[in-house]
Amino acid sequence: MIKKIFVAIVLLSSIGLSAQNGTVSPYSYFGLGDTRNSGTVDNQMMGGISMVGDSIHINLKNPAAYSKLMLTTYAAGISYNNIGLKTSDASQSTSVTNLDYLSIGVPLGKGFGMGFGLMPFTSVGYDLETSTTVDDVTIINNYAGDGGLNRVYFSLGYQLLDDISIGATVNYNFGTINSTRVQTSSDAQYGALDRRETQVGGFDFNYSINYTPKISEKYTLYTTIGVDTQINLNAENSQSIGSFSRVTGQEIEVVDVNLDAQARKFAPVRIPTKTTLGVGIGEDLKWFLGAEYTFQELSTYRNDFFEVDNLTYNDASGFAIGGYFVPEYNSFTSYYKRITYRAGLRVSQTGLEINNEDINDFGITFGTGLPLGRDISNLNIGFEIGKRGTIDAGLIKENYFKVNIGLSLNDRWFRKRKIN
DSSP states (O other), X not given: OHHHHHXXXXXXXXXXXXXXXXXXXXXXXXXXXXXXXXXXXXXXXXXXXXXXXXXXXOOXXXXXXGGGOXXXXXXXXXXXXXXXXXXXXXXXXXXXXXXXXXXXXXXEEXXXXXXXXXXXXXXXXXXXXXXXXXXTEEEEEEEEEEEEEEEEEEEEEEEEETTEEEEXXXXXXXXXXXXXXXXXXXXXXEEEXXXXXXXXXXXXXXXXXXXXXXXSXXXXXXXXXXXXXXXEEEEEXXXXXXXXXXXXXXXXXXXXXXXXXXXXXXXXXXXXXXXXXXXEEEETTTEEEEEEEEEEOGGGOEESSSOOTXXXXXXXXXXXXXXXXXXXXXXXXXXXXXXXXXXXXXXXXXXXXXXXXXXXXXXXXXXXXXXXXTSSOEEEEEEEEEEEEOSGGGOOEEEEEEEEEEEEEEEOOSOOOOOO
């Protein structure tokens, strides 16, 4: 029954994954768009930390955690994000609903597991307008974009020694990004347009090692090192420019740009290596508290086709702290005692510097894991409140409220059936 339920979710959700507009953030204009949170809901609600692995949950950010799986696990997550956009003189709100991941984790033996699935990697979705007036002539620029990259992955995790687990993930990233710029002038009959499309594909790898020794009879020390290798993407670009009638909107003399002659038809995209260090402490099946630090040499980011004059890439970093608490995981008398309570916070320097202003991100997370009846499957519900950006230097500040729902269903594969 669990397999049938999950297959139905996959069929319905995968249709929306390719069509969904994953963001409405103006900051998705830069680079390849907004990088989506790659963790499951239970990880996201602990500030995004990923060092903990257990026998019934998938850990998308830490492949070494697959070594802990004891049951086949099906996981799916969706999110609703309400964003308030504010400038120095105006404000508005908008929202978007997304599928976040579809994943399966399978134990292959004691201390050995694998996982595979599909998730969004980046999302583009913006619609911006700027205007300037000089000598009673108003020039208006409209910028619009959509698309992004999806990711299919395959992971393996292995318990090398009693306290040491290692893991690796191979990702294939693919997708299309579209952008359009339209310029009109109040004293001109025609406007100008610049339309661009990039089709992107390429591999990257994630590695992790977990060291989890017992420091007393009750408590365990959790440490992790994770490396997301440099993402080398191949991009095939196209561009068309021309004019259109301001009255009818009809396009006039739109031509394809010869990007081969400019050596921009095929342009590589390089996303630098990201490293994560984590440490925490906890009591098995009771509570956990941990912290992670992430850094990335984003100043070496490369995308020759999409270049923005007022943008500088600096090195990025982030800090997250979070944990969980379970009153009594095996209680027979109280459902509420079996609920998992999670909370965390995160602070990040995104590495984007726009108009000489650093774009930073801050979020507070919390949520619960609800057991589904007497089964060990569970429904994870989480909330996130945060802000990104600034209203200084003509920029936009985002205040967001996000609701996450994740389903984790458990089953046992490859078990021997007994005949009475």
